[in-house]
Amino acid sequence: MTLRDKQIVVGVGGGIAAFKAVELVRELQRRGAKVRVVMTPSACRFVGPITMTGLTGQPAVTDLWDPKHPGEIHVELAHWAHAIVIAPATANLLARAAHGFADDAVLATLACAGCPVLMAPAMHERMWRAAANQRNVERLTQDGVRWAGPVQGALANGTTGMGRMAEPVQIADALEREAFAPPDLAKVRVLVSAGPTLEDIDPVRFISNRSSGRMGYALAAAARDRGASVTLVTGPTQLPLPAGVQTVQVRTALEMQQAIHNALRKTDVVIMTAAVADYRPAQAKTSKIKKQGETMSIELVKNPDILATLGAKRKGKRPVLVGFAMETNDVVAYGRKKLVQKKADLIVANEASVGFGRDDTQATLVGKRGDEALPPMSKRELAHRILDRVCGLL
Ligand code: CTP
Numbered sequence: 001m002t003l004r005d006k007q008i009v010v011g012v013g014g015g016i017a018a019f020k021a022v023e024l025v026r027e028l029q030r031r032g033a034k035v036r037v038v039m040t041p042s043a044c045r046f047v048g049p050i051t052m053t054g055l056t057g058q059p060a061v062t063d064l065w066d067p068k069h070p071g072e073i074h075v076e077l078a079h080w081a082h083a084i085v086i087a088p089a090t091a092n093l094l095a096r097a098a099h100g101f102a103d104d105a106v107l108a109t110l111a112c113a114g115c116p117v118l119m120a121p122a123m124h125e126r127m128w129r130a131a132a133n134q135r136n137v138e139r140l141t142q143d144g145v146r147w148a149g150p151v152q153g154a155l156a157n158g159t160t161g162m163g164r165m166a167e168p169v170q171i172a173d174a175l176e177r178e179a180f181a182p183p184d185l186a187k188v189r190v191l192v193s194a195g196p197t198l199e200d201i202d203p204v205r206f207i208s209n210r211s212s213g214r215m216g217y218a219l220a221a222a223a224r225d226r227g228a229s230v231t232l233v234t235g236p237t238q239l240p241l242p243a244g245v246q247t248v249q250v251r252t253a254l255e256m257q258q259a260i261h262n263a264l265r266k267t268d269v270v271i272m273t274a275a276v277a278d279y280r281p282a283q284a285k286t287s288k289i290k291k292q293g294e295t296m297s298i299e300l301v302k303n304p305d306i307l308a309t310l311g312a313k314r315k316g317k318r319p320v321l322v323g324f325a326m327e328t329n330d331v332v333a334y335g336r337k338k339l340v341q342k343k344a345d346l347i348v349a350n351e352a353s354v355g356f357g358r359d360d361t362q363a364t365l366v367g368k369r370g371d372e373a374l375p376p377m378s379k380r381e382l383a384h385r386i387l388d389r390v391c392g393l394l
Pocket residue numbers: 253272273274275276277278303304305306307308322323324325326338
């Protein structure tokens with residue numbers, strides 16, 4: 001993956017992290033990209049457009065009405081761009097982009113974008129976590145925006161928290177990964193299962209687990225970016241559905257098994273990130289169970305092991321199989337046991353304490369030829385590392 005000769009528009013929002021946009025421009029150029037800069041009026045209060053003009057050799061665009069730019073400069077910029085990076089993406093910029101505003105040069109360029117868009121948010125932790133901001137992030141994700149950060153760290157007011165802009169090198173890495181991933185899965189059909197399953201006890205109660213679905217959704221999006229045709233079979237989650245992926249929403253383990261079975265003939269790789277409930281109530285009651293004695297028990301019956309069922313199929317008759325093993329102890333040993341017992345080609349083993357519900361994780365890839373312990377990384381990055389291995393198994 002390289003940025004050599006890629007044409008990148010850097011859109012700068014009005015936040016203190018705008019000073020790092022200068023270094024980002026340099027970093028992209030170091031990697032061989034051609035860069036043009038567009039700035040909001042408030043970004044110009046933090047860094048001088050002359051600095052950006054000097055670095056890029058092209059006038060930084062700051063005003064849609066500037067007679068220096070004849071014609072529609074935002075259309076021209078968006079047309080020229082192979083990718084657009086917004087850094088810093090402030091809460092205000094995210095809100096306006098989420099609603100399609102086009103009243104300054106950055107937003108108008110974004111509104112015309114026909115290329116991948118990567119945003120590097122930067123704001124105070126409270127602004128990042130605010131319900132309205134999270135809605136905007138979700139909406140932009142649905143529109144296909146990719147993200148670099150924010151990260152945990154020192155914030156402008158001297159406190160520490162989530163909301164710091166990713167470093168320029170990290171943003172450039174994310175751009176390479178997210179916008180210019182190699183098309184090494186072109187023509188490959190990948191099925192990813194994600195999230196928990198819900199097993200009904202009665203019309204108002206169920207058994208489930210704490211799986212957030214993040215790993216599976218990251219894998220589906222990463223496989224899509226590498227050119228695969230992707231089916232995501234997902235249990236109920238709070239996450240926005242990834243764009244450009246065929247999604248089948250299911251509830252129970254049996255429904256998930258059926259959905260996977262239906263898609264299997266047209267599948268080259270199955271990646272089981274789903275936390276499938278191992279057991280379900282023997283009989284889901286049709287009316288609400290009433291409270292009675294001091295104790296109660298519910299009879300459970302075993303759910304099918306979807307991965308093991310696929311692994312039992314004859315070689316050549318089955319897709320490449322990747323499973324996950326979320327453990328609280330002896331992570332790698334249990335991972336290897338699952339590799340053998342379920343006849344998978346690769347098991348991604350990780351510890352429950354670093355995986356559940358978080359954006360980052362740490363895993364060991366357990367394969368037939370040995371283990372690869374990976375450092376802590378985002379789930380999106382881990383997704384790419386897993387797909388690198390999948391490429392070698394095809
Ligand atoms: N899996 C599956 N069907 C099940 C249970 C698990 O396909 N009924 C898959 C998961 O999606 C995962 C792998 O098997 O890829 C391992 O799941 P895990 O829950 O860690 O293993 P279990 O076999 O359920 O073993 P245990 O819960 O005893 O650790």
